[in-house]
Amino acid sequence: MSVALIWVVCNRFGFLETTKFETLSKSRTLLRSERIKNLVVLKQAALVKEQMREKEDVEVKPDVVLPGTLGLLSEAYDRCGEVCAEYAKTFYLGTLLMTPERRKAIWAIYVWCRRTDELVDGPNASHITPKALDRWESRLEDLFNGRPFDMLDAALSDTVSKFPVDIQPFKDMIEGMRMDLRKSRYKTFDELYLYCYYVAGTVGLMSVPIMGIAPESRASTESVYNAALALGIANQLTNILRDVGEDARRGRVYLPQDELAQAGLSDEDIFAGKVTDKWRNFMKKQIKRARAFFDEAQQGVTQLSSASRWPVWASLLLYRQILDEIEANDYNNFTRRAYVSKPKKLVSLPVAYAKSLVPPSRNAALSKAIDL
Numbered sequence: 420m421s422v423a424l425i426w427v428v429c430n431r432f433g434f435l436e437t438t439k440f441e442t443l444s445k446s447r448t449l450l451r452s453e454r455i456k457n458l459v460v461l462k463q464a465a466l467v468k469e470q471m472r473e474k475e476d477v478e479v480k481p482d483v484v485l486p487g488t489l490g491l492l493s494e495a496y497d498r499c500g501e502v503c504a505e506y507a508k509t510f511y512l513g514t515l516l517m518t519p520e521r522r523k524a525i526w527a528i529y530v531w532c533r534r535t536d537e538l539v540d541g542p543n544a545s546h547i548t549p550k551a552l553d554r555w556e557s558r559l560e561d562l563f564n565g566r567p568f569d570m571l572d573a574a575l576s577d578t579v580s581k582f583p584v585d586i587q588p589f590k591d592m593i594e595g596m597r598m599d600l601r602k603s604r605y606k607t608f609d610e611l612y613l614y615c616y617y618v619a620g621t622v623g624l625m626s627v628p629i630m631g632i633a634p635e636s637r638a639s640t641e642s643v644y645n646a647a648l649a650l651g652i653a654n655q656l657t658n659i660l661r662d663v664g665e666d667a668r669r670g671r672v673y674l675p676q677d678e679l680a681q682a683g684l685s686d687e688d689i690f691a692g693k694v695t696d697k698w699r700n701f702m703k704k705q706i707k708r709a710r711a712f713f714d715e716a717q718q719g720v721t722q723l724s725s726a727s728r729w730p731v732w733a734s735l736l737l738y739r740q741i742l743d744e745i746e747a748n749d750y751n752n753f754t755r756r757a758y759v760s761k762p763k764k765l766v767s768l769p770v771a772y773a774k775s776l777v778p779p780s781r782n783a784a785l786s787k788a789i790d791l
């Protein structure tokens with residue numbers, strides 16, 4: 420399908436205007452989650468398909484640098500690297516295995532995501548209004564148009580001028596932050612999925628054009644994007660399950676209300692924070708669902724370019740283990756924070772490395788079978 424056609428389809432369904440997207444008629448049979456798969460994934464995949472198939476290394480556009488700005492740019496990327504190292508040490512170490520161009524690009528994206536999240540979760544969160552998020556969005560548009568506001572924006576501006584990264588997932592992440600300002604309950608999993616797409620699935624979509632798909636991969640670009648989306652969703656669902664108590668203390672319940680009711684639970688039970696059999700059974704189902712998203716993601720990691728596989732496997736295995744730790748805490752995610760110990764983290768790194776050595780199958784039939 421051509422990019423143009425996909426744009427038409429996206430516009431036709433109002434996808435590109437997120438508010439319209441949210442208020443689409445209830446009579447539509449597709450769930451939001453399915454529409455995201457059908458529309459965003461197709462569009463993102465089409466945008467980069469051509470560029471990424473050509474070479475193992477994404478064709479990076481040459482630097483067009485104004486005299487005297489090269490040093491500033493490299494300083495900007497260094498700063499992004501420092502922020503990344505400070506907030507996400509293991510992940511930072513993983514990025515060191517990537518090619519220098521890709522590593523810097525991932526740092527720049529990481530920093531933009533972290534800053535976006537800080538707007539609603541950081542020390543100034545109580546002053547953040549929808550207007551402030553609108554301003555953040557116009558700053559995003561400016562940097563995509565080559566007019567960065569500050570040094571860290573300049574790094575991302577440079578990245579998006581070199582890699583086939585689309586602005587939509589970035590805008591959608593801001594939409595997720597808007598959702599956080601106006602909403603603290605989710606009626607169904609479908610509603611929660613939309614939130615997870617906005618704040619985390621988008622990270623997967625932003626990252627694939629940088630990570631690159633292995634030239635020998637026979638999997639469809641769409642299936643790799645689906646896997647990347649699934650990894651973002653899996654990570655966010657895990658985040659949510661780990662932070663139930665912490666979120667409840669801020670008056671937030673990121674759990675499907677209908678599933679809570681079916682399990683005989685309500686918000687009051689969450690605020691009371693007692694681990695009961697009802698809670699354990701509810702949690703078992705939520706953990707099972709998060710694991711299913713990790714399973715979906717795992718099939719796509721192998722299709723990434725060889726140097727990108729190790730950091731992605733490492734982060735996937737580390738995040739996935741948080742679910743095991745919730746179980747080990749007997750599902751007490753009210754007062755105990757599940758975390759993966761240093762020794763377990765250390766063991767995961769060589770495991771991730773071994774997994775990253777597995778190349779994408781050259782066998783077309785097999786690759787078809789793993790198409791998601």
Ligand SMILES: CC(C)=CCC/C(C)=C/CC/C(C)=C/CC/C(C)=C/[C@@H]1[C@@H](COP(=O)(O)OP(=O)(O)O)[C@]1(C)CC/C=C(\C)CC/C=C(\C)CCC=C(C)C
Nearest residue numbers: 528529532533536619622623626646647651654719730734
């Ligand atoms: C084919 C395939 C599998 C490709 C891999 C694609 C890929 C690299 C996916 C990455 C998925 C990922 C790391 C998603 C992040 C999800 C996440 C945890 C989002 C958090 C949102 C808000 O949650 P909350 O406020 O509840 O959480 P905190 O309490 O604040 O923690 C985020 C915090 C949004 C901001 C996200 C980031 C700062 C992470 C950005 C990460 C990258 C750009 C790098 C990703 C690369 C690797 C190698 C993992």
Ligand SMILES: [Mn+2]
Nearest residue numbers: 536537539540
């Ligand atoms: Mn946050």
